[in-house]
Amino acid sequence: MRLHVHQSAEHLASALAQNTADALARNPHTVLGLPAGRTPVLLYRELVAISRARSLDWSRARTFSLDEFVTPRDSSRQPYRQFMHDHLLAHVAVTPALVDSPNGRAVDLDAECDRYERAIEAAGGLDLLILGIGANGHIGFNEPGSPPGARTHVASLTAESRAANAWLFGGRIDRVPPRALTMGIATILGARAIVLVATGVEKAAAVAAMANGGVTPDLPASFLQSHAGVTVLLDEAAAVQLA
Ligand code: GLP
Numbered sequence: 001m002r003l004h005v006h007q008s009a010e011h012l013a014s015a016l017a018q019n020t021a022d023a024l025a026r027n028p029h030t031v032l033g034l035p036a037g038r039t040p041v042l043l044y045r046e047l048v049a050i051s052r053a054r055s056l057d058w059s060r061a062r063t064f065s066l067d068e069f070v071t072p073r074d075s076s077r078q079p080y081r082q083f084m085h086d087h088l089l090a091h092v093a094v095t096p097a098l099v100d101s102p103n104g105r106a107v108d109l110d111a112e113c114d115r116y117e118r119a120i121e122a123a124g125g126l127d128l129l130i131l132g133i134g135a136n137g138h139i140g141f142n143e144p145g146s147p148p149g150a151r152t153h154v155a156s157l158t159a160e161s162r163a164a165n166a167w168l169f170g171g172r173i174d175r176v177p178p179r180a181l182t183m184g185i186a187t188i189l190g191a192r193a194i195v196l197v198a199t200g201v202e203k204a205a206a207v208a209a210m211a212n213g214g215v216t217p218d219l220p221a222s223f224l225q226s227h228a229g230v231t232v233l234l235d236e237a238a239a240v241q242l243a
Contacts (some may be wrong), residue, residue, distance in 0.1 A: 001196075001230040006237045009042055009199040012233050016130075016195060017046035021056055023128055028060040031120075032182070034088070034131035035066045035140075036080035038130065038167070039197050044088040051092045062123050064116075065101035066131065067140045067182035069165075069226060073105050074115065079168050102181035113152040113181060113241035120152075120187065127192035131184060133198050136160050137206040137219035143183035146220045150184030153171040185223050193229045196221070198238040207234060 006012035020043075026028050034040070041242035051058065068080045081101045089099055100119055106112035120126060131139050138144065141155040157165075162176040188194065198207050210221040211232065217223075224230045234242075 001224060001227075001232050002093065003232045003239075003242070005045050005234045005236060007236060009235045012197065012199065012235055013046045016043055016197065016233055017050050020047055020128070020130075020196075021050045021054060024056055024061055027053070027127070028057050028126060028147060029062070031062045031064070031123045031125065031127045033064050033066055033126040033188075033191055035130055036083040037132045039199055040130065041087060043130070043197065044137045048088065048091040050211035056092070057127065058203065059177065060095045060098070061094060063089070063100065063182075064120055064123070066129075067180055068102045068104040069177040070104045070109065070179040070181060071177055073107065075105060076143065078104055079096045091116065102183075103188040104177075104181050109154050113154065116152045116181070116183075117187065120183075120190075123228060126191035128195065129188060129192045131188070131194060131196045133196060133203055133206055133210065133221050134161055134164060135202050137209060137221045139185075139188060139196070139224070141180040141222050142185050142188075142220040142221065145218055146185055146228075148185045148189070148217070148223050152181065152183050155180050155182050159165055162236070184221060189227050191227075191229075194224060194231070196224065196230065196232045197234075198232070200242060201237040203238045204241040207232070207238050208243070212234050212243050 102116045145159050165176050166173045209219050215222045
């Protein structure tokens, strides 16, 4: 994996937003896989600004969200879908039919996972997948112990991951759903190019283990070592434990 350390999270976001915009300009049909979370907030802000400044054509781009919480069927909220709308998709002229995310309110969750895999495949696969990383080394919601062969599936969340997502639920860990739908490791590794973004010292140990440790289900991000097209973008704080 190629590692790049930027002097700040802002510089990192700006560089990745430029690269993503360039990819979209080169190929308006680009199929993007996109994460929610705190880390990409700056990225999406920059990407919206660049898209406006360059009048970038998003109308033919396809987007697939990385993951989503399982919420009650009568719930009005799909938290990550809402996040993607608020931070990116409401501000660029995407075609709604080309925007997809795993439906965490589906009646049959396994059937929804199959539908999602087929939709990604029918789109021709992911050209560019952007990932964050959990402090425990998870990617998407592939928690420690996740098998490398898994495709989109229902995942049980660790207490640590629920705590890390409490900010989306008014700071209440007890309101964070215990399950989520997530692209599996095999879905992720099927992307043609992957960019993993990590900022802040709380990600430093996971980043070092991902880049320098062995490949193990105990640290799902380590499976990225087996993919030839992975770029890791870090701020200085997230890079402090690298050898
Ligand atoms: C979350 C999400 C991931 C995200 C990662 C890092 O729990 N499941 O999609 O990339 O963990 O999140 P954050 O950027 O908020 O630290």
